[in-house]
Amino acid sequence: MNLTFRHSGLQFFFITLTLEGRPPMLSRLIEGEARPVLLPAGEVVQAYLRAFHTVYPAVTISDRVIMPDHVHFLMIVRYDQAPGFNPLWASFALMKAIEAVEAQRNGDDAPAPPEAAAHFAEILAHERATAARIERFMHQGLTRAEALARLGALRAQPTPPQGVRGAQPPVRSALRFDRRAYIELSFDARQLKAIRRYIQLNPARALWKHHHPDRFLRITNIRHAILDPAHVWSAMGNLTLLGSPFFVHARLTLKKSLAEHEPMIAELVEKARRGAVIVSGFISPGEVELLKQLKATPNARFVKMLPCALPPRYDPSAEDSRELAADRMLILSGFTNTTPHISARAMCRDPAAAHLFRANCLVLNDLAAALCEKARARA
Numbered sequence: 001m002n003l004t005f006r007h008s009g010l011q012f013f014f015i016t017l018t019l020e021g022r023p024p025m026l027s028r029l030i031e032g033e034a035r036p037v038l039l040p041a042g043e044v045v046q047a048y049l050r051a052f053h054t055v056y057p058a059v060t061i062s063d064r065v066i067m068p069d070h071v072h073f074l075m076i077v078r079y080d081q082a083p084g085f086n087p088l089w090a091s092f093a094l095m096k097a098i099e100a101v102e103a104q105r106n107g108d109d110a111p112a113p114p115e116a117a118a119h120f121a122e123i124l125a126h127e128r129a130t131a132a133r134i135e136r137f138m139h140q141g142l143t144r145a146e147a148l149a150r151l152g153a154l155r156a157q158p159t160p161p162q163g164v165r166g167a168q169p170p171v172r173s174a175l176r177f178d179r180r181a182y183i184e185l186s187f188d189a190r191q192l193k194a195i196r197r198y199i200q201l202n203p204a205r206a207l208w209k210h211h212h213p214d215r216f217l218r219i220t221n222i223r224h225a226i227l228d229p230a231h232v233w234s235a236m237g238n239l240t241l242l243g244s245p246f247f248v249h250a251r252l253t254l255k256k257s258l259a260e261h262e263p264m265i266a267e268l269v270e271k272a273r274r275g276a277v278i279v280s281g282f283i284s285p286g287e288v289e290l291l292k293q294l295k296a297t298p299n300a301r302f303v304k305m306l307p308c309a310l311p312p313r314y315d316p317s318a319e320d321s322r323e324l325a326a327d328r329m330l331i332l333s334g335f336t337n338t339t340p341h342i343s344a345r346a347m348c349r350d351p352a353a354a355h356l357f358r359a360n361c362l363v364l365n366d367l368a369a370a371l372c373e374k375a376r377a378r379a
Helices: 040-055 087-103 116-138 142-150 187-211 239-243 260-272 285-295 318-325 346-347 351-377
Strands: 008-018 061-065 070-078 184-185 236-237 247-250 277-280 303-305 327-332
Touching: 040 070, 040 087, 040 116, 070 187, 070 351, 087 116, 087 184, 116 303, 142 236, 184 351, 187 260, 187 285, 236 239, 236 318, 239 327, 247 260, 247 351, 260 285, 285 303, 285 318, 303 351, 318 327, 327 346
Parallel strands: 247 277, 277 303, 303 327
Antiparallel strands: 008 070, 008 184, 061 070, 236 327
């Protein structure tokens, strides 16, 4: 994985580390508890996350949650103080350090765990040395795979530094991280707020999915009288909403300010309170505010239409997950799998992506208006 970002100023990284095979070894989720209850392996993870700032004063782990089988954390790096810091190598070192501790926690005579910061620093030094050797081999004309093979590291992990708790032979750890770390970077203030909210609500979201798995299933090739058969429909959530005769299409244009939309938003919320099902893409600022107010309105029901395909592993936001679990929301798409999600970052960088997104939004609004009209006609 190659990360491309600006190595200056303050940079934010949202990182997810997942256990291989996803065994629930790190924590337990308990109803009513805002945070997971950490198991011994989770305590180790927490100690090493806290050690980050000691090892790298320019790095802060500001938000984190240790779930039963994965870890989310927000890393903030001051690149003016640490211009050479690599979040990917640091994440690999973190995984290896935790695995090394867990590997030696077996048995009653296991040695005391090392001091996290010193151990982590040693692992990082080992990783940097390994990376430097790989770079030298690649400068000699070898591919990365050939360089790894030269090091004897192909399909194997490098031996942890022998200074860690004595020169003991490496032990295969029952806890092992998937090396495909997920790293999201270069997000704006709005996305940063959403990521922090995602981390905060992750435990509750997992419990919602556990208690209501049927409401988080992706249903494909849906057929219904109000859905245009010329399109391929997929959905997640309360499909019974399609049977309502009280659909109302909400399209709040970008040409008006939020203040100008306030009367219409109030009218739509009142209709929802009386039983109408609001249908929208909830994309424009006015529509986003409408969705916020609908979620705050007891018994309001709504259909959120996507301007793209509903991907096989669609992961709804924490706020949407709450509404899905409450059985008052349907996420609906009339696009095929060849219509991918277009991120805000992609639209900023590529005018063609922005043009495609707008075209998809226009199609979305046409589909929403048509299904609302069909629902009223069937009443």
